[in-house]
Amino acid sequence: MIATREDLLQWKLRAGRQAPARVVLDLEADSLHRYQEKICLIQYADEEGVCLLDPLAMEDMRAFTTWLSESDIWMHGADYDMSLMLNGFNTLPHLILDTQIAARLLGFRQFGLAALVEHFYGIQLSKTNQKADWGKRPISQAMLEYAQSDVQYMLDMADKLCAELRSKGRYEWFLETCRHNMERARERMAEESPDSWRIRGCGRLQRRGLAALKTLWTWRDREAQSWDKPSFMVCSNDDLLRWSTALQxxxxxxxxxxxxxxxxxxxxxxxxxxxxxDENDYPCRISRPRPAYDDQFETRLENWIQRRNEAAEKLDLDPSFVAPRAIMESIATNEETGFTHLLNWQREVMGIH
Incomplete structure (x- = not known):
């Protein structure tokens, strides 16, 4: 357990000895237990073994964040971890290589970490502490074992996945997708809206209902903050929508x-x-312009979906991974615009030049 500045500096020397892309990270946070989520534990693995870093015990994490921003690392299903790193450390690694993306590019339909570990090693990972409170100290022995198991198989598994990606000529697809996911994480951070009270489903409300929703959402947020618990523990989004509809x-x-x-x-x-x-102070509804579909839109959409599905079948990939329906609809509406949403490998497999 790395829990002091001196230990962290020694750890950084060890991490600096590792070859590029020969380290693994995982993060544990307390989003299910606190109002303001934070990174509570960092699991690290390399060729020398596994160690755990306790950011709650160390005031100065600059040695870690400097190393992080310069490193190529492996993670699994890194979307949430990227938002944690951007919020907590204001940085991302130089490159995140994601074993979940690798597995999907190889046609795995069960691509969770536990499923992959069972596939490659015949070992069933325990999920007992998946929702544990990682902000509590001391950390139990069972939680420590769970945390270590999340990273201890990753390097060897990454080697197996990469070998198969290269044999199928998909390794460059993998790198492109990993880089794209990092770009999207940065974009999502920049796109964060001040209207966070506009929860999913509020588009059905009129202005009076939106005023009720904003008022009740603000009440809930204050309750959660003063209680230091996640908002859903005060009441659910469904509750807010139900109450707002009634008031409307x-x-x-x-x-x-x-x-x-x-x-x-x-x-x-x-x-x-x-x-x-006052009614004049009610929030306005957000009107998003709907694309003007012509009479041939459905035919074009069917043709493009069939083309995608045929490409996916040849490669034994999930069609939605080759291109999700939203992109298919964008292409059917306007090909020139729609094509810009595809990665190079997706255009290649669909025969788009």
């Missing part, structure tokens, strides 16, 4: 019976705030 229609709403007295009182105060709003 002029119906009364009541707090959950499980709310304690003070929370219920603050809930009713939020409802009172909504009722006191």
């Amino acid at each position: 229609e002029g119906n009364s709403i009541t707090p959950h019976s499980r709310f304690h007295t003070h929370r219920a009182a603050r809930f009713l105060k939020a409802v009172e705030t909504f009722h006191g709003m």
Whole structure:
């Protein structure tokens, strides 16, 4: 366990000895247990073995973040980890090689880490501590063992996957997809909207309903922050939509019976705030222009989906991995624009030049 500045500097010397792309990382966070998620444990593996870094025990992680920004590393299913690194460390590795992407490019339909470890090694990884509170200290022995198992097979598995990718001529596809995923992670960070209260499903609401939703979402966010728990532990998004719809229609709403007295009182105060709003202050609905489909759109879409599916079948790949339906619709609407959403290897396998 790396838990002091001195240990971290010694670890950095060890990490610096490793060849490029011969290290593995995994991250554990407390998003299921805290209002503001944070990285609570970093699992590291290389040719010398596995070690764990405890960022909660160290005030200065610059030795790690400097190394991270310069390194090529292996991870599995790195989308969430990338958002954690950008939020927590304001950086990403030089390159993340993702074993999940490698597995999908080889046609695996079960591409979770546990499924791959069982496929290659016949070992069943325990999922007992998957949702554990990694922010708690001390970390139990069972949790430590779980954390180590997440990375201890990865380098050897990466070698097996890469050998197969090269034998099938798909290794460059793999690198292109990994780089694209990192670009998308940076774009998502830049695209974060201040209107985070506009949750999925709110497009059905009118302006009055949106005003109710924004008011209740703000109430929930404050409750979660003061409680230091994730928002879903106060109430669900479905609850917010149900209450907002009722208020939009002029119906009364009541707090959950499980709310304690003070929370219920603050809930009713939020409802009172909504009722006191001026209609001119209601949020506007967001109107997204819908593409103008012509009479031949469905025919073109069918043709493109068939073309994609035939290419995927020849390669034994999931068709949605070759190109998701949203891109197919974009191509059927406007080929020139739609093609820009495809990676080079996707264009190649679909015969687009």
